[in-house]
Amino acid sequence: MTNQDRRVxxxxxxxxxxxxxxxxxxxxxxVVVALAGWSWTSPVDEPPxxxxxxxxxxxxxxxxxxxxxxxxxxxxxxxxxxxxxxxKAEAERRRQEEEARKIxxxxxQEEEARxxxxxxxxKxxxxxxxxxxxKAREAARQKAEAEAKERERQxxxxxxxRQEAERKQAEEEQxxxxxxxxxxEAERRRQEEEARKxxxxxxxxxxxRLKEQQLEALAEESRKAKEAxxxxxxxxAAARAKEAQMLSESEKYQAxxxxxxxxxxxxPSSATEEMTARLQITLLPTGELASVKLVSSSGNTAFDxxxxxxxxxxxxxxxxxxxxxxxxxxxxxxxxxxxxRLR
Amino acid sequence: MTxxxxxxxxxxxxxxxxxxxxxxxxxxxxxxxxxxEGADAALPISVVPFAENGVIPPGDKVANxxxxxxxxxxEFRPLPAEKMLSLPSRREDVYFRDWRMLGxxxxxxxxLSRNGxxxxxxxxxxxxxxxxxxxxxxxxASVNGMRTLGHHISDKVYEAITGVPGAxxxxxxxxxxxxxxxxxxxxxxxxxxxxxxxxxxLESQEPILSPAWSPDGKRLAYVSFETGKPAIYIHExxxxxxxxxxxxxGLNSAPAWSEDGRSLLMTLSKDGNAEVYRMELASRxxxxxxxHWAIDTEATYDHSGDGIFFTSDRSGGPQIYHMxxxxxxxRRITFGSRYNARPRSDNTGDYxxxxxxRNSAFHIARTNLNNGEETVLTRTESDESPSxxxxxxxxxxxxxxxxxxxxxxxxxxxxAAYSLPASEGDVREPAWGPIVD
Numbered sequence: 001m002t003n004q005d006r007r008v009x010x011x012x013x014x015x016x017x018x019x020x021x022x023x024x025x026x027x028x029x030x031v032v033v034a035l036a037g038w039s040w041t042s043p044v045d046e047p048p049x050x051x052x053x054x055x056x057x058x059x060x061x062x063x064x065x066x067x068x069x070x071x072x073x074x075x076x077x078x079x080x081x082x083x084x085x086x087x088k089a090e091a092e093r094r095r096q097e098e099e100a101r102k103i104x105x106x107x108x109q110e111e112e113a114r115x116x117x118x119x120x121x122x123k124x125x126x127x128x129x130x131x132x133x134x135k136a137r138e139a140a141r142q143k144a145e146a147e148a149k150e151r152e153r154q155x156x157x158x159x160x161x162r163q164e165a166e167r168k169q170a171e172e173e174q175x176x177x178x179x180x181x182x183x184x185e186a187e188r189r190r191q192e193e194e195a196r197k198x199x200x201x202x203x204x205x206x207x208x209r210l211k212e213q214q215l216e217a218l219a220e221e222s223r224k225a226k227e228a229x230x231x232x233x234x235x236x237a238a239a240r241a242k243e244a245q246m247l248s249e250s251e252k253y254q255a256x257x258x259x260x261x262x263x264x265x266x267x268p269s270s271a272t273e274e275m276t277a278r279l280q281i282t283l284l285p286t287g288e289l290a291s292v293k294l295v296s297s298s299g300n301t302a303f304d305x306x307x308x309x310x311x312x313x314x315x316x317x318x319x320x321x322x323x324x325x326x327x328x329x330x331x332x333x334x335x336x337x338x339x340x341r342l343r
Numbered sequence: 344m345t346x347x348x349x350x351x352x353x354x355x356x357x358x359x360x361x362x363x364x365x366x367x368x369x370x371x372x373x374x375x376x377x378x379x380e381g382a383d384a385a386l387p388i389s390v391v392p393f394a395e396n397g398v399i400p401p402g403d404k405v406a407n408x409x410x411x412x413x414x415x416x417x418e419f420r421p422l423p424a425e426k427m428l429s430l431p432s433r434r435e436d437v438y439f440r441d442w443r444m445l446g447x448x449x450x451x452x453x454x455l456s457r458n459g460x461x462x463x464x465x466x467x468x469x470x471x472x473x474x475x476x477x478x479x480x481x482x483x484a485s486v487n488g489m490r491t492l493g494h495h496i497s498d499k500v501y502e503a504i505t506g507v508p509g510a511x512x513x514x515x516x517x518x519x520x521x522x523x524x525x526x527x528x529x530x531x532x533x534x535x536x537x538x539x540x541x542x543x544x545l546e547s548q549e550p551i552l553s554p555a556w557s558p559d560g561k562r563l564a565y566v567s568f569e570t571g572k573p574a575i576y577i578h579e580x581x582x583x584x585x586x587x588x589x590x591x592x593g594l595n596s597a598p599a600w601s602e603d604g605r606s607l608l609m610t611l612s613k614d615g616n617a618e619v620y621r622m623e624l625a626s627r628x629x630x631x632x633x634x635h636w637a638i639d640t641e642a643t644y645d646h647s648g649d650g651i652f653f654t655s656d657r658s659g660g661p662q663i664y665h666m667x668x669x670x671x672x673x674r675r676i677t678f679g680s681r682y683n684a685r686p687r688s689d690n691t692g693d694y695x696x697x698x699x700x701r702n703s704a705f706h707i708a709r710t711n712l713n714n715g716e717e718t719v720l721t722r723t724e725s726d727e728s729p730s731x732x733x734x735x736x737x738x739x740x741x742x743x744x745x746x747x748x749x750x751x752x753x754x755x756x757x758x759a760a761y762s763l764p765a766s767e768g769d770v771r772e773p774a775w776g777p778i779v780d
Contacts (some may be wrong), residue, residue: 254376266448267381269418269736270506280373302506305470305477309448310378312472333374340379 020146027139031132246325253330256318265310267339268302275300276338277307283330285323287316295334307337385420385759386504388413388449389442392424393464394432397457400486405455405464408493409500411537412511415761416501416737417754422447434467434476442471449477451500460486466496468503478503490540510732511536514776515739516544516554516563517750521768528768531565533580536732536775538750538763544578545585552772553597557604560779564588564598564607575609577624589622597641602648608632610640619653621669632669639664641685646692652676654684654697663697663710676710679717683708685728689735689755696720696729696738696755707740709755720757730775731755739763739773 107114278296283289292311297304319330390410406424413419424430428441432454442450453466461483468478478499484492491512498509515538519530529551534541545551549568556563563578575589575598589595593612600607607622611629619633619642633639637657645652650667657664661684664673677683682700689696692712699708699717704724710717725743732738732755739752744762748769752761763770 250374254374258376258378261376261378262380263382265378265381266384266386266418268505268507269734271381300506302502302504305473305504306381307378309470309472310381313443313448315443329374333376336375336377338377338379339381 020142020149023142024139024146027135030135242324246320246322246328249320249322249325250329253318253320253325257335260314260318261310261335264313265337266306267337268300268306270300271303271306271339273339275303276336277304279307279311279335279337280332281311281317281335282332283317283319283326285319285326285331287319289314289317298337303337307335310337311335385414385418386449387422387445387447388419388451388500388504389422389427389445389447390451391427391430391432391453393452393466394454395456396454399455399457399462400489403489403493405489405493405496406451406453408490408537409451409497412494412497412509413501414759415511415537415752417752417759417761418501418505418736434469437469439469439471439474442469447471449500449504451496453496458483462486462489462492464492464496466499468500490535494535505736507734507736508778510734510737510775510778513733513778514556514560515750515773516556516776517741517773518551518554518771519768520748520771531563531578533563533776536737536752544580544583554772554774555598555600555607556774556776557600558602558777559604560777562604563774564600566596566598575607577607588624588627593617594640599643601644608642608644608651610642619651630669632666633673643686643688645688645695646690652686652688652695654686663695665695665712676712676715677717679708679710687729687731689731690733691735694735694755696731698727698729707738707753718757720753720755721751721760723751723760728772730773732775733778737775739775741771741773 275298276296277294277298280293280295281289282291289312292308294304294308298307317330319326390406390413392404392406410421414421422445426445428445429436429438431437431450432452434452437450437452448471450469450471451466452469453464456463456465462485463481463483465481466479467476469475470477480499482492482495482499484495494509494511497511501507501509501511513536514533515536516531516533519528519532521528521530526548529547529549530543531545531551531554532541532543544563545565545567547567547569549571550566551568552566552573554563554565557577561580563580565576565578566573567576568574570590572590573595574587575595577586577588579585588607589598589609589611591611591613593615594610594617597610598607599609601621605624607624609620609622610617611620612618616636617638617640618631618635619639621630621632622628623630632642632651633653633655635655635657637655638661639653639655639657642651642653644650645665645667649669650665650671651669652663652665653673654661655664655673656662658675660681662678663676663683663686665676666673676686676695677697677699680699680701682705683697685698687696688694694709694711696707696709699706699719701719705726706719706724707721707726707729708717708719720738721740721742723742723744727741729738729740736755737752738755739750741748742751743749748771750763750770750773752763753759
């Protein structure tokens, strides 16, 4: 029981610092000692003063802490322990009652003596009570003072809390504003970001477009190049075809010229298979001979003459109608006279 | 303005392109046409009758002689005078266009003038197509030498056109056979190549065979049976002096002159078998060139003058053999048939000509010594005694015509034939004389 008290007292360490609290404490201590003395002489059936302390504890709780839970646990503990204590006390009480009955019987004789003593004690007690009452009044006053102080304190506390709350609210507001600002900032940033992104997107888009345009231009260029190449190839193919045609045309007329010249050529008796005369022929587009030049002599005048005479004997050379073929092959060409089969 | 600029630049571009094409074309190998065969025909030539200034002896016209000579060669096709559009005798009168129209390749014009007892010929040969004079000379001959003059001009024209010396001024030797007073009359005659101006050099009732010209054209060697047996004589034409050089026992035949005229090839059988010998004329020393159990005969010098061709039946029938140098192993030349005889070399060394039997007919054939290719040159039958002109371009041989033996001239490649005017009787054993200056 004392342990319990001390514990309870010790709990209220904070009030030690104020003299009110000290006074309260001392009063209480006296009361407790008196009660203890009582309890020791008479059976204690009243509930343990823990409720007071409990109330004190409750009262002394500085502020409605939002965190009640952690203190609740020790409270339940205390109740449990108080129950146990209570049970124990019950048992003790019974035992003590038994004991007291026995003692009463034993000490009935002493009652008188004691009664006197009691009266004395009651007188003293009344005095004590008076003192006590004074003390109590004082205590009450002090208490009221304390309570006023407490209320004041609480009020201050409340004020403080209110201020705190206000502050908090302000803070909250500020925070909120801040938050809002931040949000706005964020929004702004976001918008900025978005704008930036948009700008970036636009830039990229522009770049992409430019690139696309460039690519398109390249593609166009490539397409054009390809087309040009295709055209060129087509032209080349056409040119080749033309070439082939001209060649075949040319071959036809070469054969004709060969035939005509073979008929016109009278290889002289002195001709040998080793003799070769080369003549460069220039024709007019009419097929008439424009000029002939002996570019390589056979070394035999008669042979050279026979060739020259043969070349000049044709009034008109058989030439293709196609002017291009003519220009390509027959405007100027070489005739080689070289008997392969002499008679 | 802009348009004009464009047009200008366009033109410039076109020009540049054209230049490029031209350049490209220029870079290309120029077209080359090879002519490997000539006309298989005689060359058209016009021999315009010569103008005559002063008194020119009647008779043979120089232009006609030239025309016939050229025709005889087989290489020319002279235009008859009546087809000529004009008869120029000088260059300034020659209208090439006219001659071109007539398809003529050459035109020979000229004029004769009298200079004392000589006749001077001034003549020009024109290439019609080139409109160019390729020959212009003067030549003179005695008043009665118009044929000589004609043949001379023929030679010059022939050489100017063909590059080969003409052989129209050369002589022919041949043997004629007829009967006189019921007896056979063999006559050795010498004439121009056209058979004209023939002169009898020897007459005999016994056979005369194998006349052969000395390289200088002054002597003839031949075989005469005038003593009843064959003997080889050398006949000095200018003096008529004859020398019997070989009269051995057995055969004395087929004389052939060496290039230097100092020795004769001949076939002798004095040792029992017919073999080819060489006789040094100065010393009459004999060298036996062949030695075979078969008959070896009809030897003739080859183109080099060192080796000989001869006929031998060592393979069973007569075939032509070539001994490249004295003592060398003879190489058989002919394989085309079972009978090939009487070889004659030409001056080029490319061919050997001979009598060739095919399908029981005798032709003249030649073998290309470079590739062994044999060509039958004649279409006539019973052909014999080929003799090649000294320029290698013509060939004379004897053949049968209406039962008589006649001489025919062909071009050495077997072209057009020209028969010499036939006299009475047979004409055989022709020998073409050398070109003499």
